[in-house]
Amino acid sequence: MDEHAQEVRAAIPQLRRYARALAGTQQQGDEYVRICLETVLQEPERLRQSGDPKRDLFTAFHEVCRGVGQSFHAAGLDLEPEDDPLRRQLTTLPELDREVLLLVSLEGFTIDQAAAILDIDDAEASRCMASARMQIQQNTGARILIVEDESIIAMNIASVARSCGHTVVATAARKDRAIALAHEHQPNLVLADVQLQDGNDGIEAVREILRAIRAPVIFVTGYPERLLTGSGVEPTFVIAKPFAPETLRAAIGQALWLSEAEAPAPKERLHA
Numbered sequence: 369m370d371e372h373a374q375e376v377r378a379a380i381p382q383l384r385r386y387a388r389a390l391a392g393t394q395q396q397g398d399e400y401v402r403i404c405l406e407t408v409l410q411e412p413e414r415l416r417q418s419g420d421p422k423r424d425l426f427t428a429f430h431e432v433c434r435g436v437g438q439s440f441h442a443a444g445l446d447l448e449p450e451d452d453p454l455r456r457q458l459t460t461l462p463e464l465d466r467e468v469l470l471l472v473s474l475e476g477f478t479i480d481q482a483a484a485i486l487d488i489d490d491a492e493a494s495r496c497m498a499s500a501r502m503q504i505q506q507n508t509g510a511r512i513l514i515v516e517d518e519s520i521i522a523m524n525i526a527s528v529a530r531s532c533g534h535t536v537v538a539t540a541a542r543k544d545r546a547i548a549l550a551h552e553h554q555p556n557l558v559l560a561d562v563q564l565q566d567g568n569d570g571i572e573a574v575r576e577i578l579r580a581i582r583a584p585v586i587f588v589t590g591y592p593e594r595l596l597t598g599s600g601v602e603p604t605f606v607i608a609k610p611f612a613p614e615t616l617r618a619a620i621g622q623a624l625w626l627s628e629a630e631a632p633a634p635k636e637r638l639h640a
Contacts, residue, residue, distance in 0.1 A: 384397060385475075408432075423485060427484065462499070464492075464496050468493050469500035470622065479497060510535070512535065512555055512556070513539075515546040516561045521561075529620060534557075542566065543570070547573060559586050560586070560588070584605070585603060585623075586620065587606045588616065604626070605622070
């Protein structure tokens with residue numbers, strides 16, 4: 369396997385993460401990635417357009433999805449025309465805005481690289497990014513639980529969360545404490561490391577927390593390979609340490625947005 373092919377292969381977990389964030393579920397995201405990879409195996413020249421294997425892989429993904437008529441509106445959820453307008457406003461970012469936001473803030477592409485991947489001009493990509501940031505900032509007021517054993521990192525994460533208008537209800541460095549605080553505070557979002565104090569397992573702590581509450585989870589960790597294994601159910605949001613504040617802000621906004629989009633309709637709508 370040559371160096372270019374190795375770099376393409378190394379970028380596949382990142383493409384899967386991106387596809388999951390767009391599609392809303394691992395199953396749907398992986399299906400779109402599978403279609404993309406089958407196509408580039410038949411047309412390998414798609415992966416040698418720019419000289420950047422990761423960028424070419426993401427470009428091929430969007431080209432293939434457009435070719436089969438796939439769009440990523442409303443996180444893969446079909447909102448009916450008669451759905452409540454306020455609910456639609458809260459749960460739907462424009463597709464292009466979301467794509468630019470995720471490419472730049474989650475995947476680390478520049479604005480001009482995101483524009484090239486999406487086949488739009490730089491000015492349009494910049495407009496989309498500004499619009500997405502503004503709308504993400506409007507999704508405020510969440511209660512956040514931080515599960516992190518390094519106090520300085522926990523403080524940094526809390527600072528980013530508060531800068532978005534959210535409330536950090538508690539911070540825990542151990543599994544048992546994290547579970548107890550989740551029961552007590554019922555957070556809307558959990559930000560967790562995988563390696564906790566005294567060798568505690570953050571992944572197991574999150575599993576226990578999710579047995580008691582319904583909340584999205586963002587893993588902020590120095591060990592992303594423990595989560596992006598290619599087998600079993602994987603988290604949608606995995607941020608590697610050290611992280612950029614903008615990346616965490618975007619992930620928080622997107623995770624809360626997806627959670628709102630997946631929430632059941634109010635009881636009165638269900639019986640309408």
